[in-house]
Amino acid sequence: MSSALMSNYQPLSIEFITGSGTWLTDVQGERYLDALSGIAVCGLGHAHPAVQEAIADQAAKLIHTSNLYRIPLQEKLAEKLVQHSGMEKVFFGNSGAEANEAAIKLARLYASNKKIDKPVIVVMEKSFHGRTMATLSATGNPKVHQGFDPLVEGFRHIPYNDIDALKALANEDLNIVAVMVEPILGEGGVVIPDAGYLKAVRTFCDEHDCLMMVDEIQTGMCRTGKWFAFQYEDVMPDVMTLAKALGNGVPIGACLARGEAANLFQPGNHGSTFGGNPLASRAALAVIEVLEADNLAQRAEVLGNRLLDGLKQALKAVPGIKEIRGAGLMLAIELDEDAPDLVALALKEKLLINVTAGNVIRLLPVLVMSDSEADQIVTKLSKLLKAYLA
Ligand SMILES: Cc1ncc(COP(=O)(O)O)c(C=O)c1O
Structure with a gap:
C-alpha cells in the first residue's frame, strides 16, 4: 500500500478496476460476486446505465x-x-x-x-x-x-x-x-x-x-x-x-x-x-x-427471502451457526465464534462479504441482481462455511 496514505484502513490487497451489476473485476481480469455493494452503497449495482x-x-x-x-x-x-x-x-x-x-x-x-x-x-x-x-x-x-x-x-x-x-x-x-x-x-x-x-x-x-x-x-x-x-x-x-x-x-x-x-x-x-x-x-x-x-423495494424483499430461505436450507445441519436472519437484502449469518479470516477466504472464492461485530457475516448485496446471482451467493457462501466450520 502507498506509504503516503494514513494507516486508518487495512485494505485487502485486491484492486478492482471495473464493475458491472453484481460483479467486480480486478486488475488480473478475475470476476468477483459482490454481496456487499461497497457497504450498502451501490444498491443499483456497479455502473448502472x-x-x-x-x-x-x-x-x-x-x-x-x-x-x-x-x-x-x-x-x-x-x-x-x-x-x-x-x-x-x-x-x-x-x-x-x-x-x-x-x-x-x-x-x-x-x-x-x-x-x-x-x-x-x-x-x-x-x-x-x-x-x-x-x-x-x-x-x-x-x-x-x-x-x-x-x-x-x-x-x-x-x-x-x-x-x-x-x-x-x-x-x-x-x-x-x-x-x-x-x-x-x-x-x-x-x-x-x-x-x-x-x-x-x-x-x-x-x-x-x-x-x-x-x-x-x-x-x-x-x-x-x-x-x-x-x-x-x-x-x-x-x-x-x-x-x-x-x-x-x-x-x-x-x-x-x-x-x-x-x-x-x-x-x-x-x-x-x-x-x-x-x-x-x-x-x-x-x-x-x-x-x-423497477419497484426495487419489492424486489429486495423477494430476493432477500430467496437468499434467506436458500441459506437456511443449505446450512441447516451445519454446526457453529447461531442464527440466519435478515430483512430484505440486509442479511446476517451469526456464528458461534469470531471469524476474523472469513472475508479473506471468501475473497479466494471470488465472493465479497463482510464480517461485523466479530462473528456476524453481513450480506448487503445489490438490489438489481438476478435470481441466479442470488443463488450463486448461496452456493458459494454455504460451500465456504461448511468447509470453514467443519
Ligand atoms: C447506520 C449508520 N450510520 C452512519 C454511518 C456513517 O456513514 P458515513 O461513513 O457515510 O459517514 C454508517 C456507516 O456505516 C451507518 O451504517
Missing part, C-alpha cells in the same frame, strides 16, 4: 455552484425524498456522519429553543452513527471512542431493543430531547429489533416531548424491502438520516425532518459547501427513478 448517464450528462453541464444559489435539482430531490418518506424538509450533506451531525444539531437547537439546559440524546449500545466527534460520541461502541476523549457530551447509551431501559430513564433527572436509533443495527451485527420496538420508541418520544430520530443510513433506499425500514411499523419519526445508497456511490447524505424539527434550522445555523450540489443531486435523482421504475 441510468446513474452513469445522469452523472456524465450532469458533469458536462454543471457540477457545482454552492448553496449561495438555488439548485433546482436539489429541490427536486428533496421533493422526491419527502414524497417517499412522509417527512417534510431536507438538508443535504455529503456522508452519513454529516447527516447525523445535522440531526444532532437539530436536537440541540430543539433544546435551545425550549431553554433546556444540558440536553440529552438517548442512543443505543452497539449502534454506529459515524466518525466525526459528535457522531462517534453517539456511537455505542467503545472501540470507536478509544483515544478521542473528551467525547462530545450529552449522549446517554442504553441497550438496543430494550424499551424498559428507555422507560427507566424517565425516573432519572435527565433532559431528554431526542432518541436516536437505527431501525436495524448495521455495524452492530444486523440486529433486528422486536416488532413494536420503534412504535414504543415513538410513544416514549410523544410522552416525553422529545424527537424520534431514525438513522436509515444503512437501511434506507429500499434495502430492507421498504423505502425506509421504519415503514415496517406504523410510525413516523421526527428526523431521519440517509446517505450510502442515496447516490449509489456519489457522496451524498441527507437529514430529513418533520413537524417542529423541520423548521429548526434558520439561515446561518448549518451548511455544507458541497451538500446537495447539482452532480450529487442528479445522481440521487437517477437512483430514485430506478428504484421507483
Whole structure:
C-alpha cells in the first residue's frame, strides 16, 4: 500500500478496476460476486446505465455552484425524498456522519429553543452513527471512542431493543430531547429489533416531548424491502438520516425532518459547501427513478427471502451457526465464534462479504441482481462455511 496514505484502513490487497451489476473485476481480469455493494452503497449495482448517464450528462453541464444559489435539482430531490418518506424538509450533506451531525444539531437547537439546559440524546449500545466527534460520541461502541476523549457530551447509551431501559430513564433527572436509533443495527451485527420496538420508541418520544430520530443510513433506499425500514411499523419519526445508497456511490447524505424539527434550522445555523450540489443531486435523482421504475423495494424483499430461505436450507445441519436472519437484502449469518479470516477466504472464492461485530457475516448485496446471482451467493457462501466450520 502507498506509504503516503494514513494507516486508518487495512485494505485487502485486491484492486478492482471495473464493475458491472453484481460483479467486480480486478486488475488480473478475475470476476468477483459482490454481496456487499461497497457497504450498502451501490444498491443499483456497479455502473448502472441510468446513474452513469445522469452523472456524465450532469458533469458536462454543471457540477457545482454552492448553496449561495438555488439548485433546482436539489429541490427536486428533496421533493422526491419527502414524497417517499412522509417527512417534510431536507438538508443535504455529503456522508452519513454529516447527516447525523445535522440531526444532532437539530436536537440541540430543539433544546435551545425550549431553554433546556444540558440536553440529552438517548442512543443505543452497539449502534454506529459515524466518525466525526459528535457522531462517534453517539456511537455505542467503545472501540470507536478509544483515544478521542473528551467525547462530545450529552449522549446517554442504553441497550438496543430494550424499551424498559428507555422507560427507566424517565425516573432519572435527565433532559431528554431526542432518541436516536437505527431501525436495524448495521455495524452492530444486523440486529433486528422486536416488532413494536420503534412504535414504543415513538410513544416514549410523544410522552416525553422529545424527537424520534431514525438513522436509515444503512437501511434506507429500499434495502430492507421498504423505502425506509421504519415503514415496517406504523410510525413516523421526527428526523431521519440517509446517505450510502442515496447516490449509489456519489457522496451524498441527507437529514430529513418533520413537524417542529423541520423548521429548526434558520439561515446561518448549518451548511455544507458541497451538500446537495447539482452532480450529487442528479445522481440521487437517477437512483430514485430506478428504484421507483423497477419497484426495487419489492424486489429486495423477494430476493432477500430467496437468499434467506436458500441459506437456511443449505446450512441447516451445519454446526457453529447461531442464527440466519435478515430483512430484505440486509442479511446476517451469526456464528458461534469470531471469524476474523472469513472475508479473506471468501475473497479466494471470488465472493465479497463482510464480517461485523466479530462473528456476524453481513450480506448487503445489490438490489438489481438476478435470481441466479442470488443463488450463486448461496452456493458459494454455504460451500465456504461448511468447509470453514467443519
Ligand atoms: C447506520 C449508520 N450510520 C452512519 C454511518 C456513517 O456513514 P458515513 O461513513 O457515510 O459517514 C454508517 C456507516 O456505516 C451507518 O451504517
